[in-house]
Amino acid sequence: MSVDLVSKTPEGPIADKWESYKEDAKLVNPNNKRKFKVLVIGTGLAGASAAATLAELGYQVDAFTFHDSPRRAHSIAAQGGINAAKNYHYDGDSVHRLFYDTVKGGDFRSRESNVHRLAEVSVNIIDQMVAQGVPFAREYGGMLDNRSFGGAQVSRTFYARGQTGQQLLLGAYQQLARQIGLGNVRLFNRVELIDTVVIDGKCAGIVTRDLINGEIQSHAGHATVLCTGGYGNAFFLSTNAMNCNVTAAWRAHQRGAYFANPCYTQIHPTCIPQSDDTQSKLTLMSESLRNDGRVWVPKTPGDERPAAQIPEPERDYYLERMYPSYGNLAPRDIASRAAKRAVDSGRGVGPLKNGVNLDFADSIGRLGRDVVEERYGNLFEMYERITGENPYQTPMRIYPASHYTMGGLWVDYELMTTIPGLYCAGEANFSDHGANRLGASALMQGLADGYFVLPATIGNYLAPMLNKPTPGLDHPEFKAAEAAARARFQGYLDIKGTRSPDHFHRELGKIIWDYCGMERTEQGLEKALSELPALYDEFKKDLRVTGSGASTNQTLEKAGRVDDFFQLGMLMCRDALERRESCGGHFRVEYQDEEGEAKRDDEHFAHVAAWEWTGDPMNAIRNVEELDFEAVHLATRSYK
Amino acid sequence: MTHLTNLTLKIWRQSGPDDGGHFESYKVDEISDEASFLEMLDVLNERLINEGQEAVVFDHDCREGICGTCSLMIDGVAHGPQRGTATCQLHMRKFTSNVEIVVEPWRATGFPIIKDLMTDRAALDRIVEAGGYITAPTGGAPDANLIPVAKPVADAAMDAAECIGCGACVAACPNGAANLFTGAKITHLNLLPQGQAERFSRAEAMVEKMEEYFGSCTNHGECEAACPKSISIDVIALMNADYLKSKIKNRKSLSRT
Numbered sequence: 001m002s003v004d005l006v007s008k009t010p011e012g013p014i015a016d017k018w019e020s021y022k023e024d025a026k027l028v029n030p031n032n033k034r035k036f037k038v039l040v041i042g043t044g045l046a047g048a049s050a051a052a053t054l055a056e057l058g059y060q061v062d063a064f065t066f067h068d069s070p071r072r073a074h075s076i077a078a079q080g081g082i083n084a085a086k087n088y089h090y091d092g093d094s095v096h097r098l099f100y101d102t103v104k105g106g107d108f109r110s111r112e113s114n115v116h117r118l119a120e121v122s123v124n125i126i127d128q129m130v131a132q133g134v135p136f137a138r139e140y141g142g143m144l145d146n147r148s149f150g151g152a153q154v155s156r157t158f159y160a161r162g163q164t165g166q167q168l169l170l171g172a173y174q175q176l177a178r179q180i181g182l183g184n185v186r187l188f189n190r191v192e193l194i195d196t197v198v199i200d201g202k203c204a205g206i207v208t209r210d211l212i213n214g215e216i217q218s219h220a221g222h223a224t225v226l227c228t229g230g231y232g233n234a235f236f237l238s239t240n241a242m243n244c245n246v247t248a249a250w251r252a253h254q255r256g257a258y259f260a261n262p263c264y265t266q267i268h269p270t271c272i273p274q275s276d277d278t279q280s281k282l283t284l285m286s287e288s289l290r291n292d293g294r295v296w297v298p299k300t301p302g303d304e305r306p307a308a309q310i311p312e313p314e315r316d317y318y319l320e321r322m323y324p325s326y327g328n329l330a331p332r333d334i335a336s337r338a339a340k341r342a343v344d345s346g347r348g349v350g351p352l353k354n355g356v357n358l359d360f361a362d363s364i365g366r367l368g369r370d371v372v373e374e375r376y377g378n379l380f381e382m383y384e385r386i387t388g389e390n391p392y393q394t395p396m397r398i399y400p401a402s403h404y405t406m407g408g409l410w411v412d413y414e415l416m417t418t419i420p421g422l423y424c425a426g427e428a429n430f431s432d433h434g435a436n437r438l439g440a441s442a443l444m445q446g447l448a449d450g451y452f453v454l455p456a457t458i459g460n461y462l463a464p465m466l467n468k469p470t471p472g473l474d475h476p477e478f479k480a481a482e483a484a485a486r487a488r489f490q491g492y493l494d495i496k497g498t499r500s501p502d503h504f505h506r507e508l509g510k511i512i513w514d515y516c517g518m519e520r521t522e523q524g525l526e527k528a529l530s531e532l533p534a535l536y537d538e539f540k541k542d543l544r545v546t547g548s549g550a551s552t553n554q555t556l557e558k559a560g561r562v563d564d565f566f567q568l569g570m571l572m573c574r575d576a577l578e579r580r581e582s583c584g585g586h587f588r589v590e591y592q593d594e595e596g597e598a599k600r601d602d603e604h605f606a607h608v609a610a611w612e613w614t615g616d617p618m619n620a621i622r623n624v625e626e627l628d629f630e631a632v633h634l635a636t637r638s639y640k
Numbered sequence: 641m642t643h644l645t646n647l648t649l650k651i652w653r654q655s656g657p658d659d660g661g662h663f664e665s666y667k668v669d670e671i672s673d674e675a676s677f678l679e680m681l682d683v684l685n686e687r688l689i690n691e692g693q694e695a696v697v698f699d700h701d702c703r704e705g706i707c708g709t710c711s712l713m714i715d716g717v718a719h720g721p722q723r724g725t726a727t728c729q730l731h732m733r734k735f736t737s738n739v740e741i742v743v744e745p746w747r748a749t750g751f752p753i754i755k756d757l758m759t760d761r762a763a764l765d766r767i768v769e770a771g772g773y774i775t776a777p778t779g780g781a782p783d784a785n786l787i788p789v790a791k792p793v794a795d796a797a798m799d800a801a802e803c804i805g806c807g808a809c810v811a812a813c814p815n816g817a818a819n820l821f822t823g824a825k826i827t828h829l830n831l832l833p834q835g836q837a838e839r840f841s842r843a844e845a846m847v848e849k850m851e852e853y854f855g856s857c858t859n860h861g862e863c864e865a866a867c868p869k870s871i872s873i874d875v876i877a878l879m880n881a882d883y884l885k886s887k888i889k890n891r892k893s894l895s896r897t
Contacts, residue, residue, distance in 0.1 A: 053778040068699065069765050071805055072707045088785060124781070131781035133774045133834050135789075135798040142788025160798060166706055167801060174773035181769030189762065212754060241702040275674040276641060280682055281703050351641065382705065385722075385729045386676075451778050500689040502682070547694040551656055552755040555685075555695050 003258070005610055005625040008412045009113040014631040015095075018117045021413070022456055026463035033058030036462050039206055039221035040064070041193050041248055044073030045165075045443060046426025047227030048172035049450030055176075055184035057455060062219060063176065063185050066192040066211060066243065071173045074229055074241040075446060078165025079286035079379065081147060081157035082129075082443040084122040089146055093154040095119045102441060103632050105151040105331055106406070106434020107584035107600065109264070111608070112631055113413060114431045121452040122444050126158055128451055132171035136160050149439040150287055151331040151639075157440045162286055162379045168443055172450070192557065193248040194485040196224065196255050196422060197478055199471045203422035207481045209489070211557060214549045216485045218478040222465055223421050223458055226252060227450065230405035230427040232265065234565045234572065235517070236509020238402035239271055239284040245561040246568050249409050249428050257417040258610035258623060260410035260430035262568065263576035266437055266585045267518050268403030269335035272386055272396075273355040282401040283386055285358070286379055287439040290328045292363035292372065293396070295319050295335070297356050301346030307357055307395045318342055326639040333436045333585045333598075334639060336400035340518050341596075343399065355397035364392065400518060404442060406433040406585065407575070410610040410625070414457035415449060418610075421461060425449035430608065435584025489549050492559040497542030501558040504539045505565065511535070512569050516576050521589045525577040529570065533618060536566040570617040578622060581605045602634050644671045644732055648740040649684065651696055653756055661753070663742075673733040677720065678703060678710065680732060681743075697756040705729040705868060708804030711811070712757060713744040718808035718866040726806060726868035746811035750818065750854045761807045763853035764821060771845035772825040774834050793831055800827035802869040809863035815855035820863035822850045823875035830882055840886035847883045 010017045010024070028036065036059050040051040043065040051063040067073065085098040099119040103110055126144070130136065136158050137145040146155040160167035179185040188208065195207040197218065205220035231246035232238040253259045270285045296317045298310055318338055323330045330338070339356050348354050364372050369392060373380070380391045387397070409417050409424040411431055417424050426446040433441065471477070515521075515528035539562070547553040582591040582598035583605070591599045608625040647668045654661030666688075671680050678700050685695035701709040705726040712727045714720035720730045735741065743757065751759040789797075801824070809820035826843050829835035835842070857876060864873045 049778070056777045067701070067709065068761055069805065071765075072701060072709050074702065074707070076707050077702045077704050086784070124779075126784045127781035128776070128778060130784040130787060131774065131776035131834060133797075133829050133832050135794050135801050135828065135832065136784075138789050138791045138794040140791050142790050142794075143785050160801075163706065163802065166804075167798075170801065174768060175776075175778075177765065177769045178773040178775065180765075181771075187765075189765075241704075241707060243701050276672040278672060278675050278679050278683055280676070280679050283704050381724075382729070385705075385725060386731065388731070388733055455778065498690070500686055502686060544689060544692075546689050546692060552697050552758060553694075554697055555689060 003418045005258070005410065005623055006412065007111060007625060008414060009111070010413070014112060014116050017113050018120055025456065025460040028459045028463050028466070030058050032466055034060060035466065036060065036223070037062065037221045038458065039219055039224040040227060041206065041225065042073065042227035042229065043070030043173070043176065044075035044227060044229060044426060045169055045172055045446030046450040047073070048169065048176045049447050050225055050227060050425060050454045051185055052172065052175040052179050053451055053455045054458070055179040061179070061185045062188065062221065064188045064191050064193065064208060066190065068189055070176055070187065070189070071170060073169060074244050075169045075443065076166045077241065078443055079162045079284065080288040081149065081159035081164045081440040082125070082168060083149070083156050083440040084126045084158060084444065085119055085156060086123055086126060088144060089155050091154045093156050097154065098122060098156065100632055101152050102432070102438060103434065104637055105438035106436050107598070107637055108434065108602070108606070108629065108634050109583050109627065110432055110434030111627060112629055116631070117453065118432050118445060118448050121448045124452055125444060125447045129168055129171050132175055134160060134167045134171040147288055147291060148329065150290065150329045150335070151438040159288070162376065165443055168447065172447070193228070194251065195481045196252045196419070197481050198255050198419055199475060199477045202420045204471045204475070205478065207478070207485050209485065212552055214489070214551065216482050218473045218482055220471065220473055222462055222470060223423065225423040225425060225454060226409065226428050227426045228428045230408065231568055232402045232405050234509065234569050235402040235513050236506050237274065237279065237282050237513070239268060239282050242281060245564065247561050247564045249424070250564040250568055252409060252417065252419065252422060254613050256419045256613065257422060258410040258612055259407070259571060260608050260610040261407035261575065262572045262611070263516065263579060263586050264406035264435050264584065265402060265572070266332060266404040266406060267336045267400040269332055269339055269400050270358060270398045271401035271403070272383065273350060273352065273399040283382070284401070284403060285383060285396060285398060287332070289358060289376060289379060292375065293328065293358040293360050294362060295328055295356055295358055297342045297347040297349060303347070307349070307359065316347070323639045330639050331436060331438060333587070336518055337587060339400055350397040355399045357395035358398045359395035360391060404437055406430065406435060406437055410608065414460060415453055416461065423454060423458065425454055435586055488560065489556060492543060492545045492556060493549060495541065495543045495545070497544045499542050499544055501543065501545065501555060501562045504535070504543065505558070505562045507535055508532070508562065508566055508569055512572060516573050519587050519589050520576045522577065525573050528573045529577070529618070532566065532570050532573065539563070539566060567617045571611055571620055574618070574620065575609055575611065579605060579609065606634070642673050644673060644735060645669050645737045647671065647737070650740055650742045651757070652744045653696070654753055656755055657752055671732050673731070675732045676703065676728060677714070677730040677732065678728050697758045699758050700728055703728040706804060708806040711746050711759065711806060711808070713747060713811060715742050718746070718812040719868050724868060724870045726804070746807055748810045748816040750810055750816055751807060764805055764807060764818065766853065767818065767822055767846050767849045768825060770849035771838070771842040772829065774829060775838060787833055789833060797828050797831045800824045800831070800871060800875050803871055804869060806868060808866040808868060810854060812862040812866035813855065814860055814862065815858060817857040818850050818854040819857040819876045819879065820867060820871060820873065822846050823879035824871050826879045826882060827875040830878065840882060840889050843879060843882035844886040844890065847879065
């Protein structure tokens with residue numbers, strides 16, 4: 001049963017769409033809001049801001065997190081900053097320019113209307129977060145400071161040292177905590193979403209599993225919002241936190257929510273290279289470092305001299321050479337591929353020759369060590385803790401790693417998925433970043449969705465439901481979903497094979513990284529699509545989960561998540577195979593120009609691919625939402 | 641890269657809140673010095689699963705030292721031997737071969753043990769819910785630059801706001817007090833101009849909530865030493881000052897009614 005992909009974008013000029021939407025949207029009277037229950041899953045930037053704001057408006061809100069505290073969501077790890085079109089520095093910024101940069105940065109594969117709205121509310125986010133007490137960096141006069149970030153020629157990035165995500169999340173968390181303290185939000189911690197329940201074509205609620213005692217429980221709500229983050233951990237090694245997973249979005253997909261553009265994954269150029277085989281995750285070094293660090297490799301392959309002994313003429317500052325106008329601040333996808341080519345050409349640095357230099361010697365000489373320390377001190381410390389090397393003395397070594405996923409559940413202009421009543425916000429949806437996300441835009445999107453978009457759109461769905469009966473927890477669909485959830489976990493325990501979930505996750509990640517990572521080919525993707533189902537079969541036959549389902553069991557939790565990553569991995573490869581063009585983070589080797597830059601095919605692929613579940617990811621159906629560009633002209637993305 | 645060999649891990653195992661718990665020793669061989677402490681536990685857990693045993697439960701998530709999920713008393717020290725470093729950022733190059741390492745959960749009455757090395761730190765959330773916020777509902781905020789904040793003030797607020805809420809301060813304190821955690825949040829908000837309207841009610845509410853769950857501070861200073869963000873105990877002084885002032889102010893306002 002296919003659903004028409006109607007984006008519900010309002011009519012009118014791009015700059016008026018959001019205002020006109022809000023003017024026309026149905027409202028729920030303040031006294032009636034308390035009659036509606038909204039379930040918010042996830043408490044990162046999108047989830048915490050949505051739950052807090054919806055509760056302030058008067059809705060009954062139940063918030064769910066698998067962490068011990070809402071403050072631990074992975075938004076907290078974002079380092080560099082948050083974009084906003086404040087133009088506080090009078091350097092030519094505007095809402096339109098942020099909008100244009102974001103559409104261009106996404107390689108013209110995002111929905112124009114959503115991106116414009118994002119740029120519009122970006123200014124409100126900064127106001128809101130300052131009011132919450134977020135200690136953004138200040139200039140001596142007390143005004144807010146900015147820095148510049150990749151893919152932009154203005155300084156529009158607000159930051160709080162190297163911990164912007166932490167400070168923003170704590171701001172949103174505190175606002176949520178106030179609502180919890182007031183009794184307006186009920187918090188369920190250490191609880192994981194296992195299923196969404198659809199009754200009469202609408203989302204009626206969810207089924208959760210308590211991670212402490214294994215209890216399976218249903219929750220009914222008039223609307224449900226998934227703010228459950230991205231799926232970068234499909235690659236096993238990524239900069240995502242260990243527990244980040246696709247389960248909530250995937251189970252919704254299995255119940256009818258279309259999954260859009262799964263092949264759009266972002267490989268971040270500045271991460272610490274892998275050091276050994278037992279490595280569990282990779283660590284990001286903020287892109288802001290590229291403001292003052294210069295990226296280079298030796299000109300000669302196999303040059304093993306320490307960086308300091310390689311004279312200037314024998315160094316290749318390849319980003320400055322290839323992209324003179326953006327230089328070291330070229331967008332992420334471009335900088336990542338350039339690093340991969342440098343390493344593949346045998347010019348990698350470090351003990352495993354798997355990195356490139358990010359060198360601060362020039363900046364330290366120009367600005368002094370104190371200024372560099374003020375800007376990046378905590379990042380330098382973190383680097384030294386992990387590698388044992390001092391970046392004030394030797395260049396950092398960096399290499400690209402899976403970091404963010406632009407794909408996610410398909411949503412319309414109101415952030416509603418193809419299941420009525422089920423919304424999706426933040427990284428978990430697909431909407432704003434097209435095929436590549438610019439730096440400092442993830443925090444912006446999470447907070448835009450949670451603070452300003454959802455609270456304005458959800459009433460439009462709820463208003464007509466006033467005083468109408470909704471399915472209760474005794475409905476057979478809830479009971480059936482609970483039984484299926486119990487059977488699923490018992491199933492993992494009953495396999496009693498020989499390999500741990502992590503073993504399978506590592507193998508799965510390797511296939512996806514090799515064939516659906518920074519560069520993809522038809523041949524490679526077909527190979528992946530033959531290997532993945534075989535490995536998945538092995539998983540289903542040879543998995544070993546020790547312990548029981550009745551008390552905390554992290555091995556069992558992991559099994560469920562790896563199961564979903566397998567299915568998602570197949571869909572990622574299928575999506576990458578079907579998209580016969582290169583755009584943003586999706587680079588198909590067959591589609592590049594003479595200089596090795598991505599070659600889009602606007603005639604055939606200026607659309608969103610939204611996949612429909614059929615019971616088997618290998619047979620998912622590809623639906624299409626055409627992208628109309630009215631306000632920007634499709635152009636070849638150039639950063640030269 | 642070199643390898644550490646012949647490590648003995650003495651790990652606290654406890655099947656649930658009602659179990660008495662006990663230490664178990666595990667031998668670990670061949671660990672890269674580039675590995676993190678938690679990656680060593682990953683290696684152990686993978687082996688335990690292969691041997692059909694239940695893996696050791698421990699809290700962890702970002703492994704970048706920022707989410708505050710990880711914990712662990714390592715050889716009796718919260719977050720282990722490296723100053724200003726959370727367990728997840730501790731690397732094996734800080735250890736040598738042929739040693740015994742004792743691994744325990746946070747030790748504090750305010751943090752009941754859930755299983756093995758995992759504890760319940762929800763009481764910290766209750767303190768924030770009592771007043772650790774600025775009341776500013778979405779939508780009504782003035783332009784951000786209308787509220788200038790002097791750079792030294794913003795920097796001092798940020799120093800306090802760096803707290804990751806891990807609970808090491810409580811675990812390190814002989815009294816199981818949460819004053820560094822609570823003081824850090826109060827200092828962050830009470831220094832900022834935006835936080836002034838609720839300054840004294842915040843201090844009062846948060847301190848009193850804290851005392852429901854945690855012990856009292858007697859100025860040992862263990863908390864600052866254990867803090868992975870090296871937050872200064874000055875924040876406790878500021879909290880105490882504001883708490884005292886709040887009591888006097890409240891007497892005044894009570895006398896008016």
